[in-house]
Amino acid sequence: MKKADLKNFPHLFSNISNWVEYTFYKGERNKRNLRFVTKPNKIRFEVTPTSYWVFKEVFVEDFYNIKELLKKVPEAPLVIDIGANAGLFDVLILSKRKKARIIAFEPLANNKAYIQKMIDANPLLQRQLTVHQKAVTGTEVDHIKLYMEDTAQNTEIASIYATFDPRNTKTVEVPAVSLSSVIRQHPQVDLLKMDCEGSEYDILYNTPAEDLKRIRLMALETHEMKGEGQNTKALDAFLKGHGFKTVITPITPETYYLEAFA
Secondary structure (H helix, E strand, O other), X not given: OOHHHHHHHHHXXXXXXXXXXXXXXXXXXXXXXXXXXXXXXXOEEEEOOOOHHHHHHHHHOOOOOHHHHHOOOOOOOEEEEEOOOOOHHHHHHHHHOOOOEEEEEOOOHHHHHHHHHHHHHOHHHHHHEEEEOXXXXXXXXXXXXXXXXXXXXXXXXXXXXXXXXXXXOEEXXXXXXXXXXXXXXXXXXXXXXXXXXXXXXXXXHOOOHHHHOOEOEEEEEEEOOOOOOOOHHHHHHHHHHOOOEEEEEEEEOOEEEEEEEO
16 A cells, blocks of 8 residues: 555545445446445445546545534534535535535536435435535626536536636536625525635635625635736635635645635
């Protein structure tokens, strides 16, 4: 086993009951879907070859430092997930907090179908997770254009920016909803998770201060972009200006994990 795998093994063991499926059979991921069961709350799901890297990031590498993150939220938190992708962050949360109420937004049909399949197979997800096939924006618009891979499989790099990734050769129009309109349906949002390939800046910069104040905790994947203010340092200053305390963890030279809490 590689040193990196040994380092991450405690995360895998604490999150997945049938961890041997990963440690011994991950090499078969291009031949068959890997099948996992979470713990302590049991949620069964399959990992396809294209969702494998998301699974590894969330369940093995512990991108969100889940134990520490959950210390900052109540036992029955309201979670808004923007850019749900394969829904694995939501599965991880509910595997630890079965009373969590999660409202997820995922604009791509293939990804939405992947999440819906998991929901249909798990009564806990049916009760606690709702997914909307919409993009989330800063200003109110009916639709936006996304650039994505030309694939029928799960994809994690779709963006509103044509230059975000050279693999995004296909465009698609998707329905949209503003973050403000989502927040205003609730007195408080206990956790806002955001992984939306550069859209984090448009969304947060254009959300009114009174709406941001309803958010108690943010877990953000940020990307270093070329536009004005489209970088983690600028976003960090913006959030601090709105009264949030922040912790920034470098992931790659172009990607950071930013946690902000009121």
